Structure formats: C-alpha cells, structure tokens
Amino acid sequence: MIYFDYASTTPVRAEVLEAYEKILHTYYANADSLHQEGRKVHTLLEQSRANIAQLFHVRPSEILYASCASEANNYALKGFALANQNRGKHIITSCAEHSSIQSSARQLEEVFGFEVTYLPLHADGRVHLEDVKQALRKDTILVSIMLVNNETGCINPIEEIATYVHAHSRAVVHSDMVQGLGKMTLPLAAVDMATFSAHKIFGLKGSGILYHREHLRLLALISAGQQEGGLRGGTSNAPTEIVFAKTLRLALEEQEAHIAHVRELNAYARAQLQTVRDIEINSPAEALPFILNFSCLSIGSEIMLNALDARGICVSAQSTCNSRGKAISHVLLAMGKDQLRATHAVRLSFSHLSTRQEIDFFIRALKEIIDEYATR
Ligand SMILES: Cc1ncc(COP(=O)(O)O)c(C=O)c1O
Structure with a gap:
C-alpha cells in the first residue's frame, strides 16, 4: 500500500x-x-x-x-x-x-x-x-x-x-x-x-x-x-x-528534517508528473510542499481515485470531509481554474515517511491508468 x-x-x-x-x-x-x-x-x-x-x-x-x-x-x-x-x-x-x-x-x-x-x-x-x-x-x-x-x-x-x-x-x-x-x-x-x-x-x-x-x-x-x-x-x-x-x-x-525531506520529494514528484500526459499541476511552487494538487484532464477525480485505489495507492480528490459530496473542488474553482480542472483534481499529501520509490510506483500507475481510461 x-x-x-x-x-x-x-x-x-x-x-x-x-x-x-x-x-x-x-x-x-x-x-x-x-x-x-x-x-x-x-x-x-x-x-x-x-x-x-x-x-x-x-x-x-x-x-x-x-x-x-x-x-x-x-x-x-x-x-x-x-x-x-x-x-x-x-x-x-x-x-x-x-x-x-x-x-x-x-x-x-x-x-x-x-x-x-x-x-x-x-x-x-x-x-x-x-x-x-x-x-x-x-x-x-x-x-x-x-x-x-x-x-x-x-x-x-x-x-x-x-x-x-x-x-x-x-x-x-x-x-x-x-x-x-x-x-x-x-x-x-x-x-x-x-x-x-x-x-x-x-x-x-x-x-x-x-x-x-x-x-x-x-x-x-x-x-x-x-x-x-x-x-x-x-x-x-x-x-x-x-x-x-x-x-x-x-x-x-523533527520539523526541520521533515520539511527538508518533503521539499525534496515534492520537487521530485513535480518533475515526474511533468513526464505524464494530460497532467496540470494546481499547487503553485510556493505552496507548502506537503500537499501537491494536480488535475489529470482526461480522467475525472472519482475514476482516478478508484483506479489508484485498486492499485493500492491512497490519495484524495479534495478535503476528506467533503469526499462524499459532488466531486468538484470549490477551492480550485475559487482560484480561477476551470470546471474540467476542478472535477479532475487529485491531492497528494506527503510526510517524512514518503519515499522516491513510492513516487516512482505512483507515476507508473498513473501512466497505466491514463493509457487505460483516458477519454481523449
Ligand atoms: C484545514 C483543516 N482544518 C480542520 C480540519 C479538521 O480536523 P479534525 O479532523 O481534527 O476535526 C482539517 C482536517 O481535515 C483540516 O484540514
């Protein structure tokens, strides 16, 4: 997992x-x-x-x-x-x-x-x-x-x-x-x-x-x-x-060590995400590195979450407290992102326990899912 x-x-x-x-x-x-x-x-x-x-x-x-x-x-x-x-x-x-x-x-x-x-x-x-x-x-x-x-x-x-x-x-x-x-x-x-x-x-x-x-x-x-x-x-x-x-x-x-670890990991994840088609990163570079939000424009949040889940990867689409509501991110809409990005969002959140190997596994899974499910 x-x-x-x-x-x-x-x-x-x-x-x-x-x-x-x-x-x-x-x-x-x-x-x-x-x-x-x-x-x-x-x-x-x-x-x-x-x-x-x-x-x-x-x-x-x-x-x-x-x-x-x-x-x-x-x-x-x-x-x-x-x-x-x-x-x-x-x-x-x-x-x-x-x-x-x-x-x-x-x-x-x-x-x-x-x-x-x-x-x-x-x-x-x-x-x-x-x-x-x-x-x-x-x-x-x-x-x-x-x-x-x-x-x-x-x-x-x-x-x-x-x-x-x-x-x-x-x-x-x-x-x-x-x-x-x-x-x-x-x-x-x-x-x-x-x-x-x-x-x-x-x-x-x-x-x-x-x-x-x-x-x-x-x-x-x-x-x-x-x-x-x-x-x-x-x-x-x-x-x-x-x-x-x-x-x-x-x-x-442990705060300083955790920040340093996650900052490096976030940069790695961003670089890896750039290699995947249909991905737009929503979290600005200045955001806290512990959270990395992106949209996969060819797959809606719900399908993406389920497909990742089936491969043993746990992520969220938006705030967990709203996860049973309609899959649209009001935060992304409020940032001026369009409806497509707001309904296709994925939130990754990291900790000091997260590793590059996990990111690699995740990116491979993401590519497979896009090849399998992409609607465009
Ligand atoms: C920004 C923010 N505020 C409040 C909460 C609520 O925290 P708790 O689960 O302790 O009620 C959360 C949890 O998701 C959160 O992210």
Whole structure:
C-alpha cells in the first residue's frame, strides 16, 4: 500500500501510542475527582497543558483542549461570535476554509443573524490583504482565515492580515493552522486564536486544541461542569489530552528534517508528473510542499481515485470531509481554474515517511491508468 493522504490523517507514532496506553491503564481516574488518583491525573493534564503552552510560547490558560480541530473551529467561530455579539455581528472568512469554519459561519448567519463576508481566492490560491481591507467594517468582530489550504497547500499571508486588522479595527483574528503545524514556522504570535489537530501530526484522533488569547471571551458550547474553565464541560479525555504535549514536542523537534525531506520529494514528484500526459499541476511552487494538487484532464477525480485505489495507492480528490459530496473542488474553482480542472483534481499529501520509490510506483500507475481510461 502506498499512502499519499497524510493531510487527511497520519498513523500514530509508536512513542505516542506507548505513552497513551500506559496512561490509559494507569491514570484512569477522573481528572476532577478529589481523591489522590484523580489529583494525579489532573496534575498530568495541567502539566501537558503547560508543556503545550511552552512549545507555543503562550500561557497555559490560553490552551483549550477539544475533541478535534473541527470542534476547536466551532469554538473560535461560534464560541467567540456568540459571546461578543454586542460589539458587532459581522465576520470575515474565506470561501476556501475547512467545512468546520464554513458550516459554523453559515449557522451564525442563518440561525443567529450574523453577516459573513466570504473573501475570494486569487490565482495564487491565497486570500489577499486588499480584500480584507475592503471587507473590514466597524462592526467586524472576527476575521478567520486558514494558514494553509488543505487542498492545495497554498499559504495565506496571516501575519500581514492580522497586523492590518489589529491596527485598523477591534476585530479578533483566528487562523485554522491545522495543515501548517509541524510543517512550517507558525505566525502564532500574530493571531488571537488558532486551531490545531493531533491526528495530522502522527498523534491520536479525537484530539484538538484551540489557542485563544487569555482576555478573549468565549461562550461555553458544551454546558456542563467546570472542565476547561467551564467552556467545555464533560469528563476530560485525559489520556488523549495528556499525550498531545508529547505529540507536539516530537513534531516540532523533527520539523526541520521533515520539511527538508518533503521539499525534496515534492520537487521530485513535480518533475515526474511533468513526464505524464494530460497532467496540470494546481499547487503553485510556493505552496507548502506537503500537499501537491494536480488535475489529470482526461480522467475525472472519482475514476482516478478508484483506479489508484485498486492499485493500492491512497490519495484524495479534495478535503476528506467533503469526499462524499459532488466531486468538484470549490477551492480550485475559487482560484480561477476551470470546471474540467476542478472535477479532475487529485491531492497528494506527503510526510517524512514518503519515499522516491513510492513516487516512482505512483507515476507508473498513473501512466497505466491514463493509457487505460483516458477519454481523449
Ligand atoms: C484545514 C483543516 N482544518 C480542520 C480540519 C479538521 O480536523 P479534525 O479532523 O481534527 O476535526 C482539517 C482536517 O481535515 C483540516 O484540514
């Protein structure tokens, strides 16, 4: 099997799994129980929060554990907007965000009477500061723009956007940094909130984080007990949350080596793709090398994915969360690519585990599939 779908999810690394199993067996008490076993778990949980905060150069009280990045994005959008609607009801986001941002924004519009401006993408696959400037209003309370697009790897100018928004408004800036973590230097200091997911960095599924500046008011989306400062009730998923710190530390320690490996691999894959007929590369050269999006103009995404799958190669067409919808990439359309390219897209996503041999195998399979299925 060849796995080129690391942007969708990653396998758990052995060190994380080992730590998780140990904690699961030993520290099963409720982190909020007052007895000594509960206190031990609570201490580990808070130690993990402190370690995460240290790795991000923020305060422990600014780290909110969540069940996934989708949940953290819901907190950033709905949790923030609903708690701050007295200051204004306008939000700016982009048309290319993850479904957890898009659906939250829609819900704020349709159910809670907010107004949302969806910024376009440009041909470079990025949101441009000019558009943010135009959209910013007196009643804008939140600007949420992702750092790295999950379909193309395009990197948005978050620092530039946040600096402008902070200088010209009272709006808060959130960035979904899920696809950037462990893969680039993060502009975390520039933003007020940011979202992360453990399973994209060889950690556990069901584990996300929202970084939120201490002074920000958020509404509790799960009303229950005192957990997570009262913002997110329910018995803490302590073992999962405790190993986030280790997952993050390992990802950051190895970041430079991973980037170097994947950069080289991406260049190799691009060069090899140039030798295949009907292929147009959609990810610009400046995109994050971990994601490489292309279209095969003679074969639709679905047929291509199935044909690759039959040869033991795992790839995606678009965001995995939209994979059961219609096979058209709204991100590519938003970049100005035509309908053909948007319905014929394939997303390769790499990691430090990916190899040249895998690329070679993939390219051979791609050529065979095109010879067999091409419609032109
Ligand atoms: C950019 C982006 N944001 C958010 C998510 C959601 O992450 P999770 O699966 O942890 O909810 C994903 C996952 O595909 C993503 O790519």
